[in-house]
Structure formats: structure tokens, C-alpha cells
Amino acid sequence: MKKTIVITGSSAGIGKATALLFASRGWNVAATMRNPGSSADLSQLPGIRLYQMDVTRQESVREALYSILSDFGRIDAIVNNAGYGAVGPFEAASEDQIRRQFETNVFGVMTVIREILPHFRQNHAGMIVNISSVGGRITFPLYSLYHGTKWAVEGFSESLAFELRHQGIRIKLIEPGAIKTEFYSRSMDLIQKEGLTAYQDFADLVLPNMMAAGERAPGPELVAQTIYRAVTDGKRKIRYPVGSSAPFLLMLRRLIPDVWFMGIVRRILERN
DSSP, X not given: XXXXXXXXXXXXXXXXXXXXXXXXXXXXXXXXXXXXXXXXXXXXXXXXXXXXXXXXOHHHHXXXXXXXXXXXSOOOEEEEOOOOEEESOGGGOOHHHHHHHHIIIIIHHHHHHHHHHHHHHHHTOXXXXXXXXXXXXXXXXXXHHHHHHHHHHHHHHHHHHHHHHTTTEEEEEEEEOSOOSGGGTTTEEEOXXXXXXXXXXXXXXXXXXXXXXXXXXXXXXXXXXXXXXXHHSOXXXXXXXXXXXXXXXXXXXXXXXXXXXXXXXXXXXXXX
8 A cells, every 4th residue: 555645845845856756656745835836847747746735824734634634545654844944133033034934944843743643643653754954953143043943843853752652653853954955045034124234244254155055065855865764764763964064063063062163163154
């Protein structure tokens, strides 16, 4: 019997690459997104069905999961990939930008999980894959809101793993480093405030170096392969760093004092 996976934020980047990979491996793929009409290319592929889902709206999540279960009868795994980055000085962020960042990256993940758990508990089986980031365990300048959400996802997921273990449900955290996706363009919410110029020189120095890292990075297919391995390897392992620099950065963060690590980040990102 073919297994079924639900992937949020499937219109581009990591979500789209993951949908394509799982479909090529014989899975039923329920690819969810806010605007399915914009991804007609995905809907034409065998094994993939598109569903409208806005993770910030509980009713939208509930309706999408109901439709998926009606179509496939069972869900075996769900990938919480929908998210974006708000980037810029925290002082410049509006109340709406702050709330929207957490509504999508944190509360959206929680809403999807809360809605799928009764189905997984009934089956005494299920896999929840949360797309975190290297930025869920280390930080970079101008990403304070984004880091806040990913650190929240890390702690939430690890604690939830204890609760769900005896229900037969597993939790996985995928921790990409820099990956060349629309995260650095269309999906980025650039934080600016008219009249606030105190951070401009710093932002002008740091942001080009961050963008350059994204341009040099591997594509989303690498993350998709890691997600597939996490779902199918049968291990109790929770965290899966992915990307050329991700494992090294996380190891370095564990081994050296905070002040040393932050000094290294400054030297890399605050250079002309």
C-alpha cells in the first residue's frame, strides 16, 4: 500500500523539491500551499495532488487535512515546511511583522500538528517532520525574529518528542544551513522603518554577505534528500543538519565559548 505524505509550503523551494522526490519514490504526495492555482506544473505530475492550506488559519488547516484523508484514507507523515524570514533590525519591525513571523513559523507548525495528532494517535503511528534551521541553534545578525521562531520550533519539537513517543509518533527536525531558494528573495520580509537610520550602515555591511552565502549555497534538493532519509531511516534520531557548513557550525557552537563563536560570526559577516 502506498504511503501518503503531507507537505506544507509546497509551491517552491524545499517544499516543492520534497514533493517531487517523494512522488518519484512512489509516495502519495499531498502538496499544500496558500494558492494552488500558481503551481499548475506540480498538479500535472503523477502522485501529487494540490490542496489549499493557510497554516495561520485553523479552519483552513482542518479543511485541507479532512480533504486529504477523504482522498487517501490515511496520512503517514507530515512535513511542516511553510515559513519565511523577516530580516532586519528588530527595532524597525512593526507589530504586524513580529506577529506574522511567529504566526507562520511557530503557531502555524503547532496548528498543523494539533490537527493531525488525533489521526496519528488512532493509528498509533505517524511521522512529524519540522523544518527548522541551523538558525534554530545558532544566530546571525539582523535575523532576531526569524531565529526566535526557529529556536521556539526546536524546543517545542524536542519536548513534544517525549510526549508522543509512547503514542507511536516520531518527531524529526531538519536543520538546513544556507540553501539557495526563494528564502533570500521573494520569501524574505525586509524590515525597515522610515526615519530609523541608526542601523543602516550595519545592515548595508551585513546583508550583502548573507545574500552572497545564499547564492553560493546548494539547492533545495539536498534538503529534500535529507527529509526523505529522516522519514524512512527508522531511527529515533531527532536532528538532521543539512548543508555544506551546517554540521561544522553546530559542532563549533558546542565546542567553543559564546564570545569566541560570536566573534567568528562578526568577522565573517561584518567584512567589506
